[in-house]
Amino acid sequence: MLEAIVIFVGLAILFGLLLGYASIRFKVEGNPVAERIDKILPQTQCGQCGFPGCKPYAEALANGETEVNLCVPGGTEVMIQIAEITGLEPKEMESPEEENKPKETAYINEDLCIGCVLCIKECPVDAILGATKLMHTVIQQECTGCEKCVPVCPVDCIEMRPIPVSTRNWKWPEPAQKANSTASTTGNTTGEPS
Numbered sequence: 001m002l003e004a005i006v007i008f009v010g011l012a013i014l015f016g017l018l019l020g021y022a023s024i025r026f027k028v029e030g031n032p033v034a035e036r037i038d039k040i041l042p043q044t045q046c047g048q049c050g051f052p053g054c055k056p057y058a059e060a061l062a063n064g065e066t067e068v069n070l071c072v073p074g075g076t077e078v079m080i081q082i083a084e085i086t087g088l089e090p091k092e093m094e095s096p097e098e099e100n101k102p103k104e105t106a107y108i109n110e111d112l113c114i115g116c117v118l119c120i121k122e123c124p125v126d127a128i129l130g131a132t133k134l135m136h137t138v139i140q141q142e143c144t145g146c147e148k149c150v151p152v153c154p155v156d157c158i159e160m161r162p163i164p165v166s167t168r169n170w171k172w173p174e175p176a177q178k179a180n181s182t183a184s185t186t187g188n189t190t191g192e193p194s
Contacts, residue, residue: 035058041054041057041074042073044125105145107161116154
């Protein structure tokens with residue numbers, strides 16, 4: 001019994017040493033610039049940038065193969081950080097009017113759903129639940145609002161709706177907006193010219 005334990009401990013040490021050596025000897029170096037970019041991307045994996053996920057987009061940016069302004073969920077703030085890391089020129093976002101648009105998620109009209117699973121195949125974050133020839137539904141907490149499921153639905157039962165404002169997702173207004181509205185309301189309360 002003691003010999004078997006010693007043999008197993010010896011084998012464990014031997015395999016541990018071999019694995020340690022292999023991890024050092026065959027280590028694959030990643031692109032450090034791509035790693036830095038990937039860390040600041042929102043990791044929604046929505047594909048709105050034209051790449052299958054955030055990591056491939058980061059690698060393309062690091063290689064100088066794409067533009068810095070394609071990450072719609074990250075917005076202008078992420079675009080500026082990417083431009084600083086890559087040294088590329090910051091550009092206007094593709095759709096600046098949509099930056100102030102409230103976040104939307106997909107909703108499926110379950111009475112119209114035919115269970116074709118086309119939307120499930122298209123969803124990059126697996127936020128749609130259902131099975132073939134059965135009703136589908138969207139897991140609202142997982143939906144990134146990429147809208148990829150809407151055009152593939154053959155019966156048009158998917159629509160995008162804004163997320164209802166609640167105490168969990170409400171945010172203070174931007175300070176500049178609040179300061180301007182405060183200045184305009186308090187500026188002439190005393191009747192003195194400004």
